[in-house]
């Protein structure tokens with residue numbers, strides 16, 4: 001009698017689909033998961049997320065274990081075999097409480113169901129070797145140089161080298177570890193009350209177990225990291241002022257600003273999304289303009305304040321976006337152009353806040369320095385907890401120091 005095919009749990013099926021979409025179609029992990037986990041109950045959906053995000057995030061370390069123990073270069077394997085091996089290896093090397101037979105047998109079955117019968121015996125053999133040795137292999141990986149730490153903690157070499165340079169070896173290693181952990185869930189309370197704990201350092205920020213879908217739909221909350229809320233608060237706009245938000249969608253910060261806010265967004269679909277969000281959150285002062293922030297219509301001038309929450313490499317939000325580390329790149333040139341464009345539209349004596357969800361000097365301090373604008377030293381005095389150690393006029397949140405996302409914030413004065 002032929003052996004009965006193993007059952008595959010819905011969570012592993014969904015995680016496998018996410019892995020394939022991320023690495024074969026360059027899909028964003030969060031969007032792929034939303035589709036793959038649509039019909040799962042909350043427990044399975046949470047497990048699918050843990051498996052998919054973990055395997056995407058740890059792909060480099062997992063590939064090393066698979067190649068070492070499988071004795072075959074990963075690039076010579078069919079894509080579904082690679083995905084099944086990564087999923088199995090992640091459970092075997094990094095998760096406690098997952099029965100080995102489930103991690104092994106279900107990954108083998110995923111390969112069979114993908115129509116790759118000829119690869120089943122190989123997959124099975126590699127997974128058995130991983131079950132025996134993957135955890136020890138990963139735990140024994142050294143981390144005394146950027147290249148070693150990048151392999152051990154699963155980051156591209158350039159990210160490890162950048163953090164080594166900016167934060168030193170201990171800081172870089174701690175940051176790498178921190179961004180491999182699930183991120184905290186924080187929302188901004190827009191109105192009403194909420195189940196959760198108010199943050200001690202950022203007024204309006206609440207720590208919650210999960211984002212309440214009904215509260216989100218009714219515009220009572222907005223999921224927003226503490227670092228991101230800090231950047232919005234740093235603008236410090238008041239009623240009656242004219243404020244330019246040059247990179248505004250989806251609107252997390254635009255909708256927290258007082259005054260008449262012109263919210264500029266380049267991408268048309270994102271501009272529409274921003275309009276919807278502003279309406280839902282009751283931000284009546286926000287007017288959306290779909291345009292390139294570097295080429296604004298002449299009438300948009302003479303603002304009291306501006307915010308440039310620029311596109312960036314996102315090195316401060318890698319915990320929340322597991323695939324980002326594999327596609328991330330610094331955008332210093334664009335950032336400088338946007339900062340200069342904003343400053344040109346602010347009246348003499350006004351201020352520009354420059355913020356990015358990244359923590360590498362090239363996109364942070366270096367952009368501010370290159371702009372030639374004077375730094376407003378009162379920002380560091382307003383938020384002493386988040387002062388940048390080396391440059392105390394700037395704010396910087398660090399995942400391994402403050403928890404949550406990494407952000408850089410500077411306030412500049414227009415002469």
Ligand SMILES: C[S@@+](CC[C@H](N)C(=O)[O-])C[C@H]1O[C@@H](n2cnc3c(N)ncnc32)[C@H](O)[C@@H]1O
Pocket residue numbers: 228246247248249250251252253254264265266267270291292293294309310311312
């Ligand atoms: C970091 S996100 C902004 C997040 C937003 N401030 C918030 O708090 O929700 C950067 C945004 O800038 C937009 N963008 C990129 N290049 C731009 C440009 N040249 N002009 C205006 N917006 C741009 C991107 O489409 C993206 O929506």
